[in-house]
Amino acid sequence: MEPEALLHVQDLKVGVRVGKRMKFVIEEVSLMIRRGEVLGLVGESGSGKSLICAALLGLLPPAADVQAGQVLLESIDLLRLPPKRLRQIRGAQIAFIPQNPMTACNPSLTIGQHFLETLRAHGNSGSKRERLECAVAILEQVGLPRAGQIVGLYPFELSGGMLQRVLIALAAVLQPKVLVADEPTTALDPDNQELVLSCLRNLCAEHKMGMLLVSHDLHLLSRCARQTAVLHTGRIVESGLLCDVMRDPQHAFTRALVNAAVSKV
Amino acid sequence: MLAAASLVTFLLVHLVPVDPAEAYLQASKIPVTPSAVAAARMELGLDQPWAVQFANWLWRVLHADFGFSYLSRQPVWQEMMTHMPATLELTAAAICWVMMLALPIGIYTALKRGTLADQAGRLFAYIGASLPSYWIGYLLLYAFALRWNLLPVTGSGTFAHLLLPSFTLALGHIAIVSRLLRSTLLEELNKPYVLYARARGLHERTIFWRHVLRHALAPVVTAIGMSAGHLLAGAVLVENVFAWPGLGRYFVTAVFSRDYPVIQCYVLLLTAMFVGANLLVDVVQIMLNPRLHAVKGGSRR
């Protein structure tokens, strides 16, 4: 039997104010992620992938606004929560992995301080020492060597690939139900891409987390995701099992994506 | 840098069309006759070649010997040192004003951007940057000291004496620094790390005070440090308004009576403090930015 839905996006519609008019950039997007499952969201740049991520976290830019739809995390509609409750859920139950780890970190705080403040914001009452131990444990779990030293380093002292794995650990430290990863490997070289992908894959399997993995690269998704949804100009044009979509694409846009992915292999 | 500055200071006096010997005689109230000028040239060592004069002068300057004031016949360095504390006190108090007022105003207008308070802050900034300090000094003097008798008119000594002059000196800088802080804060708030901090569910309070403000302060610290130099210089005008017994007033008197040793000493001293303030800014900058002290020998920002 298929496990039940963990995150369910229904008919999401997002508008952006251009001057005085409202322009719809996301139209009737529906997505479903089950426990322990990776959903690959694929689309070209400008198709609205990042806006969907932001909408899930309730972090749309001021000019953008959700016009309709629901984002159900288990049975709670995230879009209708007061900001205070939403903040408690962000990071704790639905965590985010950014595209460029270098700009996402605060350059003047150490890795350890990033962990400490995240844990504290979600009511971890343990001592500083306990929380740091917690950080070291999860860093080891994502396969980073010498985790005890990493917590004392500043973000710019790590390579992009290492830092991205640190941020994956930071996202996983509170054992969230869902991970949202927005192009997590775009800023990395091929070797590090592989490391980060396997790291994400293992983490989801181990903790039974659901993950929304966003990319413009179908080939890359095929190494990680089971389900896929294809986004084109703000609409989902095709979705289903990734292997089916790869084998028999229906939409012209998907065919182009598949061709691009196959030629890469 | 200071060596080059001292050369300029030395040349300054010697390139000016008025002969130091004549200036010396005038300041000393001795009639300017050819024989007196010749004697004065001898006394001041002006008959020697320039290079020798400069070497001698530099040697003495290195020993804090700037010669005697033409006017008072006292050692210049000692006179400088008696006037110095008053000016430092005034400048330090002005920096306190800047920090006490500019930081809250900058933060408040950034958080309430677009509101009436923000617009008022903007207007204040424009006016503040356009005020002649001496004029606003007199107006404050008129209001607080003459009309309402709240504060002493001129002079120095007590805390009450310090309030008006230091505020006058600070006003323009308050306007500039608060506006700078506002714009750097708004810039920082749009950076990706703020979005990521929100995505991790941090409190808005934490994000603002711990992340954003810290980064926004770096250029502000630079600005405050730079204004320390400008405040020292600006003190020349303010000290004259409030009869504040500091370096600036001493210097202006010297300028009018062409008291060359005093002018040289003041210019060199102020330049040293100016350069010193900039150095201090660099040090604070390094303390604020871990990138600079973690990477040894990294280039300066």
Add this chain to the structure above:
Amino acid sequence: MRVFWRNLWKRHEARVGGIILSLVLLAALFAPWLAPHDPTAIDLSLKLQGPSWDYPLGTDHLGRCVLSRLLYGAQVSVGVAVLVMGVTMLLSLAIGLLAGYAGGWIDAVLMRICDVLLAFPSLVLALVLAGLLGQGLFNMILALILVQWVGYARIIRGLVMEARQRLYVQYARVAGTSPLRIMTSHLLPGLLPQVMVLASLDLGSVILSMAGLSFLGLGAQPPTAEWGGMISDSKAYLLGHPLLMAAPGFMIVLVVMAFNLLGDALQDSFDPTRQGGELDGA
């Protein structure tokens, strides 16, 4: 160009600044017709009068008409500031172009001179120069120009070095155009907008420095009407006649603010990535 002016006019900073400045400039130009009295006519029997029909802003300690002095003062305060800025900019352009285009030892020498001069607080340097050269309007102008050119020359040099890399300049060099011609017809036109912005942003501070020097007694000498000097004259009568103090200072604030507003607006219209005129940077 039409678009540029229209964009400029859209900003209310530009409109407010522009209107104030035009009024002041008109007042300065037409001072001989607008002023009710001779600004230097002394009449001790009329000294320190309050405002009246005959003397709208009253009279000063020598019985001179304050309004007339304000109007004629605009000629000195604004006119001289524009003159100082114009000469400074010409000098800086020449030096900046030379240093930036020639490079090598010429650049090194000129920039070391700039470094040293920039180490001095500019107000103090201007004060010393003005003081040593002797009191008087001409010496003050000279002192201000000598102090001001340094910063601009540096900025212009930077811009020139950047522009030198552009293709059309390199093409002109390969085509054998003479250096002087490259500087005047290829580099200069590109620099002018930025130079204009710099000049308009700083005209306000030139007026402030000038008034400051005059206040200390180093600038315009009596009986010339000049705002900084008028403030200085009125300080002895502060308690009984605050208007004497307030009026010239108010004019300074007004004009300096107008220049700042206009400078900000100009900067914004040349650089569309900047939004809303901020007074950022000291």
